[in-house]
Amino acid sequence: MPYWVYMLFVGDQRHGVNRKIYTGYTQHLMPRIIQHSGLTSTKGAHLTRKQPIELVFLEFYKSRRKAIHRERQLKYESPYNQKKHKLNLIRDFSSEYGPLLAKVNSKLTEHFEFLNSFIKTMEEVQNEFITKLQ
Numbered sequence: 001m002p003y004w005v006y007m008l009f010v011g012d013q014r015h016g017v018n019r020k021i022y023t024g025y026t027q028h029l030m031p032r033i034i035q036h037s038g039l040t041s042t043k044g045a046h047l048t049r050k051q052p053i054e055l056v057f058l059e060f061y062k063s064r065r066k067a068i069h070r071e072r073q074l075k076y077e078s079p080y081n082q083k084k085h086k087l088n089l090i091r092d093f094s095s096e097y098g099p100l101l102a103k104v105n106s107k108l109t110e111h112f113e114f115l116n117s118f119i120k121t122m123e124e125v126q127n128e129f130i131t132k133l134q
Contacts, residue, residue, distance in 0.1 A: 003067035004029045005074065007057035007086060008036060021086050022053075025071040027064070037112050052112050054105045056090045058097075 004026055011019040026032040036053050061067040077085050094101060 001027055003027050003061045003064050005059040005061065005067050005070045006033070006055060007074070007090060008033070009054040009056050011051050013052070013054070021056075021083065021090075023071060023074045023086070025067040029058075033108065034111065037108075037115070053108060055101060055108065057086075057093045 006024055006026070006029065008022040008024075009019045010022050013019075022036070024032070033053070033055060037051075059067075059070060061070065074086065074089075
């Protein structure tokens with residue numbers, strides 16, 4: 001079974017490269033990334049929950065051990081160059097796979113925006129019911 005090491009930009013796009021970078025690994029890439037939104041599940045990482053996310057980097061491994069090793073390597077680079085190192089990897093990956101990432105990220109944005117507006121609408125409806133039932 002394949003394992004994926006991935007990085008996500010977390011937060012609003014207007015913050016550009018100042019957004020936080022989440023690094024993780026998984027065997028089931030798209031369900032895991034959707035979980036990160038935290039809108040459909042409570043299993044998203046605390047950093048990514050209820051925030052827009054953007055997939056910016058992927059690596060494929062055939063073994064779990066190698067994927068975990070790579071994830072740890074990316075997470076625990078020297079603190080002085082960690083973000084710079086990740087941004088260089090992201091830039092190189094984006095230059096090669098930009099159009100594919102754009103497709104995935106447009107769907108992630110749609111998913112986030114739809115679910116976020118749906119949740120707000122349902123909260124408003126719930127509050128109206130509570131007000132009328134009191």
